[in-house]
Amino acid sequence: MSMRIEIICTGDEVLTGKIVNTNFSYMSQKLEDVGLSVQWETTVGDDRESLLRAFQLAGERADAVIVNGGLGPTVDDLSQDVAAQAAGVALVLNEEWLGRMEEFFRRRSRVMPPNNQKQAMLPATAELIDNPIGTACGFALDIGRARFFFTPGVPRELRRMLEAEIIPRLLAKSGLQPAIHLKRFHSYGLGESHVDALLRGVEELVPDGGVKLGFRAHYPQLETKLTVRGTDMEDVRRKLAPVEREVRKRLGNFILSEDDATLEGIVLGELASRLASLSIVETFTSGAIAARVAHLPGAERVFRRGLVARDLGEVCAAVGLDGAGGAGELTRETAEAVARAARRQTGATHALAVLIDLDAGADRIDLGGTICLAIATSLEAASRRSRILGGREWVRLGAVEMGLDCLRRYLQGLPVYERIDFEKA
């Protein structure tokens, strides 16, 4: 029987919808990634009675409960107080944390305001959980039959505490094998069910069930996740090796990056490593392609120039092509001519042109766009033509990704054209 985990999110801003509850989706995904699952989530406001009832109910049902928020210095931060009440113990001053907070303010040349002392008042039975980057300490204690873990609402403090302190405690409590690794592959162009079919059976390459396959789709990209569990990291690496080899083989050119690497980061890295420079020409994507790359650290040495225009004639005029190139009609040849001219004009080693002919009429889910894109260097030009159906934003997002991914393929010596699932004949 697996461990039952619940999450309780607190705070009026979350309950009233003023802020979207990304802390919850983050926590739940992180737990899934290590093979743990959340069974129930509750959101309540900064209200003593609701908090107490939520703690009691979860304490009756769950083995472990993560509570998020309510650890701040103001009067509407009630988590410590209600936790003590639910556990039937007193609140006591934690001298260790008080000292840490005073030090925190001293290092910033500030005096600790008196109301921050409240953040060092913990239930008598609480185990302190470190927060190295904020004044809200975490803590753990038992309420009912469950172990409760209290975490700060500030996202970066939560993230650090969950990953460094709470997940290891949950894994120890779960009895699952302690060594775990999450391997991620990012792809563009294949839908989730297609990738699922392509990867059928890869989990079975490791006979003991230590590898679990999962997906997270965020159009236009898809994330393929392998969770690998073992007795130690050496065991994990041994299990992962044949599976990741197989995933790379089956998804092939469609893998655009792995783990924390991004498509735009890969493109920038490929260009930087050959001391190359890039200019971009866009129409309906309207600057969204440049906006993915040109602001990144290091891009100031690579990104040469971006040009945006909605009219193909204006594009041609801007890069110094006269109408003879066939302005007015959008073809692969036009895209190649534009990319070549933009490269020449700006002196960049590489140019990417993504030109779009959007269907006429009002926005609708079966609107479409024809995309002609080209990549030019001093030696050659590569291009593709695609048609995407699905509303203005869908076409626009798809074209941004297609442009960057084709550039990635070109720079990695892969074919710029391979049929994708989002494409219509």
Added chain:
Amino acid sequence: MSMRIEIICTGDEVLTGKIVNTNFSYMSQKLEDVGLSVQWETTVGDDRESLLRAFQLAGERADAVIVNGGLGPTVDDLSQDVAAQAAGVALVLNEEWLGRMEEFFRRRSRVMPPNNQKQAMLPATAELIDNPIGTACGFALDIGRARFFFTPGVPRELRRMLEAEIIPRLLAKSGLQPAIHLKRFHSYGLGESHVDALLRGVEELVPDGGVKLGFRAHYPQLETKLTVRGTDMEDVRRKLAPVEREVRKRLGNFILSEDDATLEGIVLGELASRLASLSIVETFTSGAIAARVAHLPGAERVFRRGLVARDLGEVCAAVGLDGAGGAGELTRETAEAVARAARRQTGATHALAVLIDLDAGADRIDLGGTICLAIATSLEAASRRSRILGGREWVRLGAVEMGLDCLRRYLQGLPVYERIDFEKA
């Protein structure tokens, strides 16, 4: 005593964090906007036992419960079935909805797949709630002491059903005055506490408490909301008039749009109405300003050209300015020269240049950027210089908004420079 409302969100994709629960924040905000409040939210997966327990608990505590999701045609869509069980009634085929679904498929020249029939199986005591744009009907029934409202998980179907069908039923049940209106003002440059202070007392302009003030901050913009309640819409209009006049007076030039209008839409409208055209030059914002405007419907007639470069020398070269203009040093005068040259070069009536000098070093929360922006026409140039502290993304987002808002101010005949709260000396 106000009505107690709970929301139950269902589905493995939400519970595991694969998708962020924006349906919940949307529903909660919509209810807040009409003066209703959610007291408790529960998320459970596609699991019969959890759903039943969640329905029972909410049925013991609440007056009204909105359940979202689980109305689809597949086996893991359990809401009707578990609702019937919780209410202690049978599931029966609703002939009316079956006919509507068959018609739905007929109009799309398709035959209804057999498993869709499941969507017309409703608890015997259920009141059908119309879904004019999908095959999942909503329904209402009593479980315990609460009225339950079941809604589809598809966001646009949920939105339509909540606004057209469920909110009116909740308002009738609440006994609140039935006529209600939400008036919204969008501003840039003033923080929430500043606007709160500026608007102190505006609610009291209507003595009966029929006007409620609220905020929603999403940097860089702030939304100021007035919820007005009355006996009928005439009464609401009468109450709103003096308050909205006062809000416009106190926030003045900082109001960039009202209700559903957006900053980029206002800018586009101002330009289109005078048959004007726009070119944009950007550096660290990297195309993000153009990407806000140039893709909009109608922008193809207004947007002339966008230029992105990270290097000021490259910007000057691209617009045909030689180094004599002072390239290398970023000043208001440089921004004006760039805007003038870009306007001339592209033949647009208006040009906006937003040039940024980003502090050196790694990203950190006290990084800063110096922004020089200018707007040029054939007759004149207006400009401002500002310094924003707060990390790469904060500076970038702030500069995008500042550029568009200054253009809005210019086009509306307002001063381009007014000190904002995000600015540092």
